[in-house]
Amino acid sequence: MTVHIGEHAIGPDQPVYVIGEIGLNHNGDVEIAKQLIDVAADAGAQAVKFQKRTPEISTPEHMKNTPRSTPWGDMTYLEYRYRVEFSREQYIEIGDHATLRGLDWFASPWDVPSVDFLEDLNVCAYKVASASVTDLELLDAMAATGKPVILSTGMSTLDEIDAAVARFDREKLVLLHATSTYPLPANEANLRMIHSLGERYPGIPVGYSGHEPGLQISIAAVALGAVAVERHITLDRTMWGSDHAASLEPHGLQNLVRDIRIIEQAMGDGVKRVFPGEEAPKAKLRRVGA
Numbered sequence: 001m002t003v004h005i006g007e008h009a010i011g012p013d014q015p016v017y018v019i020g021e022i023g024l025n026h027n028g029d030v031e032i033a034k035q036l037i038d039v040a041a042d043a044g045a046q047a048v049k050f051q052k053r054t055p056e057i058s059t060p061e062h063m064k065n066t067p068r069s070t071p072w073g074d075m076t077y078l079e080y081r082y083r084v085e086f087s088r089e090q091y092i093e094i095g096d097h098a099t100l101r102g103l104d105w106f107a108s109p110w111d112v113p114s115v116d117f118l119e120d121l122n123v124c125a126y127k128v129a130s131a132s133v134t135d136l137e138l139l140d141a142m143a144a145t146g147k148p149v150i151l152s153t154g155m156s157t158l159d160e161i162d163a164a165v166a167r168f169d170r171e172k173l174v175l176l177h178a179t180s181t182y183p184l185p186a187n188e189a190n191l192r193m194i195h196s197l198g199e200r201y202p203g204i205p206v207g208y209s210g211h212e213p214g215l216q217i218s219i220a221a222v223a224l225g226a227v228a229v230e231r232h233i234t235l236d237r238t239m240w241g242s243d244h245a246a247s248l249e250p251h252g253l254q255n256l257v258r259d260i261r262i263i264e265q266a267m268g269d270g271v272k273r274v275f276p277g278e279e280a281p282k283a284k285l286r287r288v289g290a
């Protein structure tokens with residue numbers, strides 16, 4: 001089955017849909033967000049993604065008053081969460097920039113008011129973060145928009161994923177296999193889950209959301225049939241903030257997209273044939289039956 005987001009089709013016979021996850025790596029700065037959009041566009045990605053929170057609601061109660069040292073001084077975790085949120089006007093500016101650069105843009109809302117906020121900005125899709133898989137009220141708010149939804153499955157059991165999938169129109173749903181360990185060690189990647197999810201939810205396209213350092217595991221995910229790949233992106237892995245270290249820098253994203261496009265071509269159709277390029281070696285090397 002094929003799911004349409006913006007001008008793009010996502011499914012088994014379509015080009016891999018590459019999402020540059022900006023998340024909070026803009027550190028609350030619109031100019032950094034725009035530079036990251038440029039990084040994604042220049043690399044040949046199809047979309048950029050943000051995270052939208054209403055900090056008062058989405059921050060777990062026990063975390064709100066924990067102290068946090070930030071580049072803007074010492075503050076509580078809740079204050080920090082507010083510091084890195086964009087306003088409606090700022091989202092309009094960055095959304096326009098993404099559109100100008102030919103990218104789909106959307107976000108993972110972390111609470112119901114954030115769905116309303118994003119709906120008002122007319123986003124083309126929604127993302128369910130792994131952390132939100134069990135928040136059925138939030139899932140219902142996303143489903144009610146009628147927009148396509150990309151659902152990550154990290155930190156979730158199959159029962160939890162079953163319950164989440166049941167809230168959505170399957171024809172507008174894309175699943176992403178994910179393991180939510182940051183950074184992701186290879187032995188927790190469990191890439192064969194891409195196949196397992198495809199078997200369990202027939203017809204729903206399955207992609208991969210990666211948190212590993214480097215490119216190999218994401219590239220292998222594509223070879224195993226992932227129809228979309230989401231990776232965090234940053235201008236510089238040494239920047240302050242929790243996600244930068246496990247993110248791809250501009251050159252890494254460029255290499256990832258380049259390698260994904262090569263693998264798309266290399267996968268072929270599984271039908272055995274003798275390619276034109278084999279004719280000359282065949283004439284030269286085959287002694288019997290030539």
Ligand SMILES: C=C(OP(=O)(O)O)C(=O)O
Binds near residue numbers: 050128131153178
């Ligand atoms: C954390 C997120 O996604 P994932 O679970 O795919 O890492 C997100 O989309 O906000």
